[in-house]
Amino acid sequence: MFNLTPTVVSREQVTPVHVRLRLSAPEIALAALPGQFLHLRVSAACDPLLRRPFSIMLTEPATGLIDLLVQVVGRGSEAVAAAMPGQSFDIIGPLGHGFPLAPSGSQVFLVAGGVGVAPLIGLAEALAEAPGEREIFSLFGARTESLLCCWLELAERCVEFTAVTEDGSIGETGLVSEALARRLQAPFPGKRVIYACGPMPMLTAIAAIGREADVETYVSLERWMGCGVGACLGCVVPAAAPSVERYLRVCKDGPVFPATALDWEAMPR
Amino acid sequence: MSAVDLSVELCGLGLKNPVMVASGIFGYGTEYADLVDVSSLGALVTKAVTLEPREGNPPPRLCETPAAMLNAIGLQNPGVEVFVTEKLPALRDFGVPIIVNVAGATLEDYVAVARRLAETEGLAALELNVSCPNVKAGGLHCGVSPDLTAELVATVKAACPLPLITKLSPNVTDIASIARAAVEAGSDALSLINTLLGMAIDVERQAPVLANVTGGLSGPAIRPVAVRMVWEVARAVPVPIIGMGGIMTARDALEFLLAGATAVAIGTANFVNPDTAAEVLKGLEDYCRRHEVARLSDLIGAAHQY
Numbered sequence: 039m040f041n042l043t044p045t046v047v048s049r050e051q052v053t054p055v056h057v058r059l060r061l062s063a064p065e066i067a068l069a070a071l072p073g074q075f076l077h078l079r080v081s082a083a084c085d086p087l088l089r090r091p092f093s094i095m096l097t098e099p100a101t102g103l104i105d106l107l108v109q110v111v112g113r114g115s116e117a118v119a120a121a122m123p124g125q126s127f128d129i130i131g132p133l134g135h136g137f138p139l140a141p142s143g144s145q146v147f148l149v150a151g152g153v154g155v156a157p158l159i160g161l162a163e164a165l166a167e168a169p170g171e172r173e174i175f176s177l178f179g180a181r182t183e184s185l186l187c188c189w190l191e192l193a194e195r196c197v198e199f200t201a202v203t204e205d206g207s208i209g210e211t212g213l214v215s216e217a218l219a220r221r222l223q224a225p226f227p228g229k230r231v232i233y234a235c236g237p238m239p240m241l242t243a244i245a246a247i248g249r250e251a252d253v254e255t256y257v258s259l260e261r262w263m264g265c266g267v268g269a270c271l272g273c274v275v276p277a278a279a280p281s282v283e284r285y286l287r288v289c290k291d292g293p294v295f296p297a298t299a300l301d302w303e304a305m306p307r
Numbered sequence: 308m309s310a311v312d313l314s315v316e317l318c319g320l321g322l323k324n325p326v327m328v329a330s331g332i333f334g335y336g337t338e339y340a341d342l343v344d345v346s347s348l349g350a351l352v353t354k355a356v357t358l359e360p361r362e363g364n365p366p367p368r369l370c371e372t373p374a375a376m377l378n379a380i381g382l383q384n385p386g387v388e389v390f391v392t393e394k395l396p397a398l399r400d401f402g403v404p405i406i407v408n409v410a411g412a413t414l415e416d417y418v419a420v421a422r423r424l425a426e427t428e429g430l431a432a433l434e435l436n437v438s439c440p441n442v443k444a445g446g447l448h449c450g451v452s453p454d455l456t457a458e459l460v461a462t463v464k465a466a467c468p469l470p471l472i473t474k475l476s477p478n479v480t481d482i483a484s485i486a487r488a489a490v491e492a493g494s495d496a497l498s499l500i501n502t503l504l505g506m507a508i509d510v511e512r513q514a515p516v517l518a519n520v521t522g523g524l525s526g527p528a529i530r531p532v533a534v535r536m537v538w539e540v541a542r543a544v545p546v547p548i549i550g551m552g553g554i555m556t557a558r559d560a561l562e563f564l565l566a567g568a569t570a571v572a573i574g575t576a577n578f579v580n581p582d583t584a585a586e587v588l589k590g591l592e593d594y595c596r597r598h599e600v601a602r603l604s605d606l607i608g609a610a611h612q613y
Contacts, residue, residue, distance in 0.1 A: 041342050084374045084528075085527075087374055087526050088371050089578065114371075130342065130581070262371070265332075269339060270332065270369070271334075271380050274366050306366045306518065307512075
């Protein structure tokens with residue numbers, strides 16, 4: 039875990055509400071695992087006050103570059119998305135637990151909802167580079183075509199890519215969770231693993247699908263955070279029995295959890 | 308100019324400097340150990356400890372508001388026994404005075420925790436949480452009444468020989484009267500302020516943001532309230548005060564010292580900048596040099612001479 043002030047190297051407006059930032063952060067590029075996040079200070083002043091967590095999209099240890107994908111949802115993300123090359127950010131990270139890599143021979147489903155695609159791109163890269171062979175399928179859901187941010191980054195790292203839009207503007211029509219359920223109907227003799235990141239209703243649906251199909255499922259969660267390092271207990275989510283703790287910290291115990299570790303009935307929206 | 312004397316005297320504790328970390332911020336100390344030199348702190352106040360383990364409030368527990376945040380953690384902690392046996396050893400290793408924040412739902416709870424801590428080595432003081440606004444059974448009821456505060460202070464004081472610091476709630480009409488009651492009952496020092504009771508509503512969902520509905524407001528937005536209360540309490544009682552509420556910089560800390568605080572505690576600012584305590588300390592030293600103040604303690608309450 040570092041507290042650094044890396045500089046923005048480039049900024050790309052990916053969609054009307056998504057910005058891809060490339061930062062020079064060699065320590066983080068070397069240390070980060072797919073699924074870990076960074077806690078960014080968004081203002082040097084007192085407002086917006088709290089840091090904002092951002093998943094690491096891609097790292098390039100050789101060049102020391104890291105990519106973040108920022109969706110503008112409020113004042114904090116707006117300030118981050120407005121960053122221009124040369125600007126630096128106060129960053130704490132890499133933080134939390136990332137995705138465990140599926141063993142060789144397994145069939146992998148990466149299921150993204152909106153900006154939740156970011157950590158799955160890094161995961162796709164790590165799975166492709168890991169020793170052994172894995173068949174990587176990806177499904178990317180959004181409300182409409184223009185919100186499928188960085189989809190090519192995901193598609194080019196997988197054997198099959200499926201776009202799913204709620205308005206049917208491209209790909210399959212409906213919810214990405216429904217598309218996943220259809221894919222899982224095809225039998226596969228070996229091990230399957232689902233990795234998902236997106237809005238909570240989508241993750242709730244995917245946890246249920248994974249349970250139903252008896253497929254190992256990992257979800258990456260996002261919550262408001264105070265400290266980001268496990269001290270304040272502000273970002274907790276309910277744990278499934280028989281956990282000793284009723285609540286788990288998204289920042290420290292997560293942000294990636296086995297779906298079976300969480301109590302989805304009691305999950306806040 | 309020779310070195311500035313940053314030490315302060317706080318109810319028998321000689322602190323090497325007046326900058327502490329407030330309860331609930333550093334957990335039990337170890338979470339921030341990678342980022343912060345904990346040993347440079349004047350003292351560390353632990354997250355609240357109760358008799359039995361508490362699972363805390365359901366989420367969402369936290370949200371941001373203008374220049375502030377609301378929290379309703381609900382005293383999640385492993386209970387005093389686990390605290391003493393599993394958390395405290397690592398805390399002691401930092402070599403800074405450890406002040407344990409004590410909370411409870413009943414008088415008996417507080418006494419049981421105080422007795423357990425009384426028989427524990429390596430503690431500097433207790434901070435009595437009479438003011439946590441999030442636990443309906445305890446907290447608020449006690450901290451808003453001078454009589455109940457006095458009864459709690461006297462009972463805990465009798466159960467534990469450690470210096471006793473009472474942490475006051477700002478959610479009262481007259482904080483000076485509560486402060487007087489606590490001091491007359493034997494409180495050796497006072498901490499103020501705890502969080503201000505607040506609430507935020509998600510207008511899209513048309514529902515409260517926090518599952519607990521209300522939460523405690525902290526951060527720079529509450530600082531003027533905290534400074535005013537430290538000012539009032541400093542005029543009302545003779546015991547030392549630990550001032551807190553939205554301190555982000557040395558300038559902010561100076562407001563509290565000048566208003567009458569002997570020490571200051573950093574809370575929410577640590578989430579924003581884990582180095583806040585170190586930067587505040589450095590800033591205090593610079594200020595003393597600039598104003599030719601040989602001893603930082605000479606600044607305590609200086610603004611009352613206006």
